[in-house]
Amino acid sequence: MMTPEFDFIEKLHVPAETKILLLVLDGLGGLPQKFGGQTELEAADTPNLDALAAEGICGLHEPIGTGITPGSGPAHLALFGYDPRRFQVGRGVLSALGIGFDLHDGDVAARGNFCTVDDAGRVTDRRAGRIETGKSRELCARLRKIKIPGVELFIEPVKEHRFVLVLRGLELSPRLGDTDPQQTGTEPHQPEVRALEAEHTAQLVRQFVNQARQKLAQLHPANMVLLRGFSSRPAWPDFRKVFGLRAAALAGYPMYRGVARLLGMNVLDCEEPLESKIAALKAHWEEFDFFYVHFKATDSAGEDGDAQKKQRLLTEVDRHLPSLRDLDPEVLIVTGDHSTPAVMKSHSWHPVPAILWAKTCRPDGVKAFGEEACLAGGLGPRFPAIDLIPLALAHAGRLRKFGA
Amino acid sequence: MMTPEFDFIEKLHVPAETKILLLVLDGLGGLPQKFGGQTELEAADTPNLDALAAEGICGLHEPIGTGITPGSGPAHLALFGYDPRRFQVGRGVLSALGIGFDLHDGDVAARGNFCTVDDAGRVTDRRAGRIETGKSRELCARLRKIKIPGVELFIEPVKEHRFVLVLRGLELSPRLGDTDPQQTGTEPHQPEVRALEAEHTAQLVRQFVNQARQKLAQLHPANMVLLRGFSSRPAWPDFRKVFGLRAAALAGYPMYRGVARLLGMNVLDCEEPLESKIAALKAHWEEFDFFYVHFKATDSAGEDGDAQKKQRLLTEVDRHLPSLRDLDPEVLIVTGDHSTPAVMKSHSWHPVPAILWAKTCRPDGVKAFGEEACLAGGLGPRFPAIDLIPLALAHAGRLRKFGA
Numbered sequence: 001m002m003t004p005e006f007d008f009i010e011k012l013h014v015p016a017e018t019k020i021l022l023l024v025l026d027g028l029g030g031l032p033q034k035f036g037g038q039t040e041l042e043a044a045d046t047p048n049l050d051a052l053a054a055e056g057i058c059g060l061h062e063p064i065g066t067g068i069t070p071g072s073g074p075a076h077l078a079l080f081g082y083d084p085r086r087f088q089v090g091r092g093v094l095s096a097l098g099i100g101f102d103l104h105d106g107d108v109a110a111r112g113n114f115c116t117v118d119d120a121g122r123v124t125d126r127r128a129g130r131i132e133t134g135k136s137r138e139l140c141a142r143l144r145k146i147k148i149p150g151v152e153l154f155i156e157p158v159k160e161h162r163f164v165l166v167l168r169g170l171e172l173s174p175r176l177g178d179t180d181p182q183q184t185g186t187e188p189h190q191p192e193v194r195a196l197e198a199e200h201t202a203q204l205v206r207q208f209v210n211q212a213r214q215k216l217a218q219l220h221p222a223n224m225v226l227l228r229g230f231s232s233r234p235a236w237p238d239f240r241k242v243f244g245l246r247a248a249a250l251a252g253y254p255m256y257r258g259v260a261r262l263l264g265m266n267v268l269d270c271e272e273p274l275e276s277k278i279a280a281l282k283a284h285w286e287e288f289d290f291f292y293v294h295f296k297a298t299d300s301a302g303e304d305g306d307a308q309k310k311q312r313l314l315t316e317v318d319r320h321l322p323s324l325r326d327l328d329p330e331v332l333i334v335t336g337d338h339s340t341p342a343v344m345k346s347h348s349w350h351p352v353p354a355i356l357w358a359k360t361c362r363p364d365g366v367k368a369f370g371e372e373a374c375l376a377g378g379l380g381p382r383f384p385a386i387d388l389i390p391l392a393l394a395h396a397g398r399l400r401k402f403g404a
Numbered sequence: 405m406m407t408p409e410f411d412f413i414e415k416l417h418v419p420a421e422t423k424i425l426l427l428v429l430d431g432l433g434g435l436p437q438k439f440g441g442q443t444e445l446e447a448a449d450t451p452n453l454d455a456l457a458a459e460g461i462c463g464l465h466e467p468i469g470t471g472i473t474p475g476s477g478p479a480h481l482a483l484f485g486y487d488p489r490r491f492q493v494g495r496g497v498l499s500a501l502g503i504g505f506d507l508h509d510g511d512v513a514a515r516g517n518f519c520t521v522d523d524a525g526r527v528t529d530r531r532a533g534r535i536e537t538g539k540s541r542e543l544c545a546r547l548r549k550i551k552i553p554g555v556e557l558f559i560e561p562v563k564e565h566r567f568v569l570v571l572r573g574l575e576l577s578p579r580l581g582d583t584d585p586q587q588t589g590t591e592p593h594q595p596e597v598r599a600l601e602a603e604h605t606a607q608l609v610r611q612f613v614n615q616a617r618q619k620l621a622q623l624h625p626a627n628m629v630l631l632r633g634f635s636s637r638p639a640w641p642d643f644r645k646v647f648g649l650r651a652a653a654l655a656g657y658p659m660y661r662g663v664a665r666l667l668g669m670n671v672l673d674c675e676e677p678l679e680s681k682i683a684a685l686k687a688h689w690e691e692f693d694f695f696y697v698h699f700k701a702t703d704s705a706g707e708d709g710d711a712q713k714k715q716r717l718l719t720e721v722d723r724h725l726p727s728l729r730d731l732d733p734e735v736l737i738v739t740g741d742h743s744t745p746a747v748m749k750s751h752s753w754h755p756v757p758a759i760l761w762a763k764t765c766r767p768d769g770v771k772a773f774g775e776e777a778c779l780a781g782g783l784g785p786r787f788p789a790i791d792l793i794p795l796a797l798a799h800a801g802r803l804r805k806f807g808a
Contacts, residue, residue, distance in 0.1 A: 005489075008469075008489060012472070055439065059785075360435070360748070360752070360754075362435055362436075362443070362754050362775055362776075363436065363439070363440070363776065364776065364779055364785075365776055365779070376779065376780065377779075377785075378464075378755070378779055378785050378786075379785070379786070380784060380785045380786050383786065387470040387471070390469070390470050390471035390472070391470055391471040391753075392471075393471055394471035394472070394473065394752075394753040395471075399471060399472065399473060399753070400473070401473045401474070401475050401750075401751055402468050402472050402473065402474055402475055402478055402488070403474065403475030403476075403477045403478035403479075403488065403492075403493075403498070404475045404476070404477060404495070404498050404499075404502070
């Protein structure tokens with residue numbers, strides 16, 4: 001309940017030969033389809049996960065805080081032991097990570113929207129009628145022709161009207177206000193300079209925006225750009241140093257690979273299917289102490305409102321559990337980054353079921369892996385997700401005693 | 405879950421005639437000997453503790469934080485309501501407390517090792533081959549002949565190669581670095597001066613180390629000393645003032661007596677057996693509001709890996725419970741300072757079972773005192789140990805309402 005600060009835990013970890021495996025089933029937590037029914041996880045056929053729950057310690061975690069619906073980025077930070085309220089990353093960096101852009105230290109990234117402005121330059125639609133992704137890709141190609149001396153520009157399409165702008169060069173600063181006015185009827189803002197050292201970057205951004213306006217002028221509805229969330233890759237404590245773990249990430253989607261890379265994890269090559277990740281795990285088992293394995297499809301099924309599919313996917317995941325146990329990790333954690341109940345078709349704030357398995361677990365009477373069953377578990381019904389890594393370290397024999 | 409700060413609680417406590425009794429069974433928490441089995445406490449025959457659990461409120465506490473294995477000193481601070489991450493005491497002071505040395509304000513204490521150095525003065529063994537305690541005692545007697553003008557020196561043997569050095573005099577400061585290089589192959593460090601006012605103390609320490617080197621020169625393998633953890637008795641808030649309790653400690657071992665004395669408790673004379681402590685309790689019952697009773701043997705049995713003995717000791721403790729209840733305290737807490745599972749033969753991070761009994765307890769359905777049973781208790785499965793004292797004050801009618 002009281003997770004120690006990094007400097008505290010950094011003094012306590014000791015070298016060991018033990019392995020920790022964290023399997024994240026994205027959007028794992030669910031809700032019954034109707035009152036009295038079962039959640040997707042409860043309805044799934046999961047004999048292997050149930051056995052793991054019976055041998056291990058269970059509970060439900062809150063990734064960010066009570067009542068807070070997590071985005072995938074912050075939720076993963078929490079699972080990795082980083083308090084997501086303290087470690088916040090700008091929108092620009094998050095967007096860049098989401099498309100797998102290789103952000104360098106010192107780069108300044110911004111989230112961009114194509115938008116519509118009228119003849120007087122006032123914004124009339126902040127999303128340019130949600131143009132299609134293909135259209136956005138064309139427009140980005142056009143913007144790439146913009147050249148500004150002394151800075152390298154990257155313009156990458158995201159989904160629909162969204163894109164990412166990255167500035168790379170000397171002495172850039174992200175301390176700039178948004179150009180997005182967040183409302184229609186007014187002109188885009190000039191980027192507000194929030195620190196003296198950002199003046200140069202502001203000038204570059206103004207030049208980019210002016211040239212973008214010219215290049216897009218005839219392309220109504222996408223005849224202008226809005227930028228927000230100027231940010232740089234944060235200088236956060238390195239996961240390997242804080243927890244004393246050589247860490248590897250096995251994730252197919254760019255966003256998850258990006259977050260892992262941000263913390264200093266080694267992102268291994270693998271495809272999205274779990275088989276590919278298990279093969280990569282086996283191939284690299286001796287090289288690392290900590291393995292993060294991500295499984296995306298459960299979240300997508302939840303977002304689609306397809307409870308049957310989410311249930312079926314969880315049944316499939318269960319079939320792979322023996323392969324993971326065969327690797328013989330000292331600690332095996334199975335949980336989600338957040339809940340995505342199919343009935344809600346979205347992420348939610350509901351606590352997320354978790355199993356921590358190790359030989360040193362004290363049994364807690366939980367015999368099945370499901371939301372209601374986990375309530376009675378030893379980890380508690382609403383524990384902070386950031387507790388998981390310190391606990392894994394303890395069970396892996398990687399923390400020495402505090403005080404005499 | 406959020407224990408108020410001292411200045412908050414200090415404003416709320418009110419005088420009362422009520423008594424709080426805290427029984428600490430050292431190393432209480434355990435693990436099953438094998439999967440599906442019972443812990444030491446669960447296997448013990450404890451009808452009186454079970455009845456107390458049924459009448460009171462139960463749970464399991466984490467002394468320091470999730471996954472953190474507590475030393476006895478910090479674990480006791482937590483039970484007394486002092487967050488052990490905030491109230492940290494130096495190694496020297498802890499060692500002095502551990503042997504029952506009567507540290508005065510302004511004394512500077514250091515933990516010492518007898519070590520081996522080669523002809524060039526380089527450390528070859530930081531522990532002098534772990535010489536026997538008897539030998540260490542002889543060497544300490546020899547070091548006591550060292551006289552340095554302006555300071556009184558105390559040199560006390562601990563176990564094996566360990567000793568405690570205490571300097572007593574005017575204007576001493578503990579702001580010194582270790583002389584222990586923490587590795588072999590290098591000479592001992594000169595004590596680094598970390599604050600201007602520590603220069604004088606550094607000179608005294610240098611003189612002591614030089615004279616010690618001369619006195620030990622012919623006594624290979626113990627031919628030199630290493631010092632670390634220079635520290636002084638901390639000026640912490642007084643338990644009596646913070647919580648408004650006249651506090652008495654009944655503990656046989658020096659370490660526990662020392663910690664209690666550090667907080668301003670009155671340490672009463674008693675022997676280690678529980679009978680002796682109960683007799684002392686009766687004799688002093690009217691003089692105090694808060695009684696801390698320590699029982700060491702359960703931890704020792706756990707450290708020895710003797711689950712049977714730990715179980716037997718808990719059965720014995722149970723037989724004494726009626727004598728404690730006969731004293732008619734308004735609040736009776738039975739818990740441990742940390743877990744010492746016999747299968748691990750060491751302290752561990754596992755949460756510690758706890759009962760808080762008072763007439764104002766709201767029943768929580770727990771009918772037996774054991775690790776699994778306590779999970780369902782009203783205190784929660786992983787509550788911070790520092791919550792216990794505020795809760796005891798409340799049940800003892802010693803806290804007024806906050807706000808109107």
